[in-house]
Amino acid sequence: MGIVAHVDAGKTSLTERLLYAAGVIDRVGRVDDGNTQTDLMDLERKRGITIRSAVVSFALGDLPVNLIDTPGHSDFIAEVERALSVLDGAVLVLSAVEGVQPQTRLLMRTLRRLRIPTLLFVNKIDRVGARYDELLADIRRLLTPSAVPMATVTDLGTRPAAVEPLAVQRSELAEILAERNDSFLESYLEGAAVDQAAELRRQVATAEVHPVYFGSAMTGTGVPELIEGIRTWLPRATGTPGDELRARVFKVERGAAGQKIASARVVSGTLAARSPVAVHPVDGPEYQVRPSGVEVFANGARQPIERVEAGQIVALRGLKSIRIGDQLGVPTTQVGRLFAPPTLETVVSARDRVKLFQALMQLAEQDPLIRVRKAGELTVSLYGEVQKEVIASLLESEYGVQVSFSETTPIHVERLNGVGAAMRDITEGPWAAGVGFRVSPGSDGLEYELEVELGGLPRAFHTAIEEAVRQTLHQGLFGWEIPDIRVALTHTAYDSAGTVAADFRRLVPLILLQAIAEAGTTVLEPVNHFELDVPPDTISRILAHVAEHRGVVTQATDTHLEGTIPAATTHPFESQLPTLTHGEGLLTTTFHSYIPVATEPPIRPRTDGNPLNEKQYVLHLNQS
Template sequence: MKALTIGILAHIDAGKTSLTERLLFETGVIDHAGRVDDGDTQTDSLDLERRRGITIKSAVVAVSTPGHRLSLVDTPGHPDFIAEVERAVGVLDGAVLVVSAVEGVQAQTRVLMRTLIRLGIPVLVFVNKIDRTGAREASLLESLRTKLSPRCAPMSTVTDIGTASAQPVPLPFDERLADALAGDDAFLESYVAGAASSMDYRKALARQVAAASVYPVFFGSAVTGAGVADLIAGVYELLPSRERRGDGPLDATVFKIERGRSGEKIAYVRMFSGSLAARRPVPFRRLGMEGVGRPSAVRVFEHGVTPVSGEALAGDVARVWGLPEIQIGDRLGESADLSENRFFAPPSLETLVYPVDPDQTRALYTALTRLSEQDPLISIRRQDQEITVRLYGEVQKEVIRTTLAEEFGIAAEFEESRPLLVERLHGTAYRVRHPAPEQRVFFWATVGLRVEPGPPGSGTDYRMEVELGSLPLSFHTAIEETVHEILREGLHGREVIDCVVTLTDTAFYPPASTAGDFRGMTRLVLQEALREAGTRVYEPIHAFELEAPASAISTVLRKLVELRAVPGEPGITDDRCTVDGHLPAASAHELEQVLPALTRGEGTLVTNFAEYRLRPGGGGPRRVPSSRRGRTTA
């Protein structure tokens, strides 16, 4: 049996969840297609998703047909939940990118397509809503080619587009595909010789799609079902699959974590090779950590949204119980690749969270920590009784607030979101300290640390120049944990990133030394080293691409300069203009808000995190204690 895992991706409101419902209906999984507006879809299972009419968490559903098992991963469309999309993208064999025939290519559509192209993931494009008033074909296809890829190739044309009777008509496999398939040497040889048959075109198209160099475009409607059968046939024929088998070493990835009714941890696992079964020892690894677990239950997605007990084989998606230490991103198997890849930008906003009832501060931290298991990029921090949460946007903040109230019974207040500032080392420093009772340093520990800048994007690298056996393991653990804790605080109350911290000196003094001594001494030494090296405050900078009517370019450029943006040279084509450049993340949201007024509703904006740049003023103020600030409720 062949196995294939695909993701359904789209800009919000393009019809992604509706398409998933229609795919399930057409393949016999359900007897009627649910509607997002009615709150009865299979994949939007959370009450909050049904009420808001948006996908918040990725969901899995499987379809088994003769010879194939197809696992569908429905992902959020709102950019605030892009981290959920990222975790899904990492386990896909292919993707269906949904585009509305009315709204066309939107900002999130471009971000998703660029990522899929960069990762080499095969893509089928499904143009949805051909039955809606205002639906387009020729102009939309041109937009796909200019904004997504010039190698978007239509598989159908549409009759009566923009009406309830709209129907796609499959196009023949003939010369119109020749330009798109020119990169296939075997096809090109037969084409030049004048011997290319319809089957040659089909085979060449499948090869080029699998190589992620051609992107077939299917037209249809998830609501009426028009064109969905052709899309399903395209998925099976064009997207690459693998044999569902259990031989070979275990290699699997954890891409989602959720909690069961009793609070137990449930891991969603994508299998790449080998097999996974209940009560069988499973090694798991992440950077800096290895362990072995024994699953208490393994349930495989076979047909529908409810998995069944069984053995998970290569190509399967399974839910796994009984691994309490497992985290998102963990690899199962001893030979798994541990490289950490970021597909989308990290969060560039943060906010302080307070419980309405101060007695619930500890409960709030515990609840947010539980939520961060499901979304690690939330990155909860606690400092001086303040709790900070990292965010992508305001909708995500509202979802967290509602979840805290409904699932944990905690009413929370959020401060206004602000850019996520960070600190970077300005220089290198080395400090060492020994017990010194005469200086009132009563920590019975010797700790020496060297701090030095790392390259941008390298994160925090903790190293040791001492023998691991020079200290009891608990003392080493105390040092490393304290190093990461102090780096999260920084000198200006911001996290220190892109640095190398090396443990150079250690000694302990039995029986007096304790792990607490090493925590206290590490704090003193590292803070002294950071002050000697110095840190500077950096702000997140976004790259942007803006398209607007040519008549609005002067107004747009003035606003960009006002927002501290650095625009490039505008390009003008016919009655449209484009401009790209960089702007502070703090200004990106304001630009999104004012753009419709500046461009009479015809402007589009795409922003992506680009880098951290030195903040004007350099040092940056230390955060004001919360007692001196006002609070706002999200």
């Protein structure tokens, strides 16, 4: 199960309480003191925020739990995304004071879309300003209409605040359950005896209803009731050791000796050290590996084990090419992107460029969204300014590299304007290969289609073509990625005696970009949605400030604004808010969409030798 929340709602503190209740730790650590069990990085302890997902295993009675504590800061939403892909259930934490925040809404929307059974825990009921009825109304309006309170609160907003559990067998709950089950409704209206607990368990398991618990992670109030709710309502894993192996890698890190350690959820089957395992990469052909070591998470630590079974989370060693998102054993349907990719990038520089590049590539293994580009300068992609500090800290502490960053700039994308086609036969160039492509606008990532017979070309050549297509689309006509496109392979040719896969890898960028050039592209810039709370006496200044930074207000009151603002101006906009709002402005932003650039399209330096200029491209290949 995962614990997710907006930053500072109390996820890590709740994790500490659960570990204490399970007997894994003998004292509850504090985030402010930097001594919590799951915040292991120095920077996490210094800043009091979770940056990397941490796994800890324990037992709640007869229920074994693998708990994933996820980051709350929006800069690290990619870590949350990877955790969500392996969950059976979740606890979404809210603050009784701050209530439903933008990140809370984003997380709940994703949990509901994935149909992950979820309990809500309203934390900090002992804080001044804590709310109950008003907050429940906000939860039902903004998060889920099927929120079911499982307790009332006495002495709300004071130190002695306590919870009083509500009976499961009650009319309010019966009415909510009846709205989602006609047979239950019929029995209830006829006055027949109905098992509300059984129906609640079923509807929680199908993510139709969401029980809401109240408490304080700092004092422990309400935590026993939450634990009982986890044991009672969240469904247990159903995979069995006798099934075929299915596992998904959701985290990759490096050990003290520099070796890769991959964390994976075993959904079904068994996995043993030194036994062959099929790996299905996120993109690329299947291959076989033999894990040199298998460790299981148990009682707050990792322990070596020879064989692991369904339902457990394991740490695997000896998988040199493993990446986040790879599947082991029999592949299941790939989980699509849950959150938007990074929309910002920055140039990173250091005295030792070679060492910096190697270190950044290792960081990119742990976080695939830290894309590293080498186009004269080294650039990395970002979600926000906090991530800069994290990357700098990791590079210095783990690799001994001190770095500096340039100003953050937005990552644009390109969108096809129409349809284009290009073809080259085997007799027309320096490589013993021929390909043809037709491209057209897409709406959901790369849609790659074959309009040639699969058997007309060796499989290795088909693999080389598709991999080259994916790589080429990272740089469109203006140097920006083309994320949504339909590519049809319309022609292939090869010489059985002389053609090698490298011939196709070199030819594909030339012909694919010719087809894209015929279609034409438009450069788009990222735009964020913002919510801003300000003092009433500053609202006119803030409205002018929004307009000055190309923002558009869509909703407004005397103290609250919502709207959109380009990613390019978001940081400058935010940096001036403390002065304009007497330090009282509260801004949250999330990615919203891409819109066409209104001015001259920005051009990004290429890293591929420029296939749009064949002579320059061939020269680049000959020199590399």
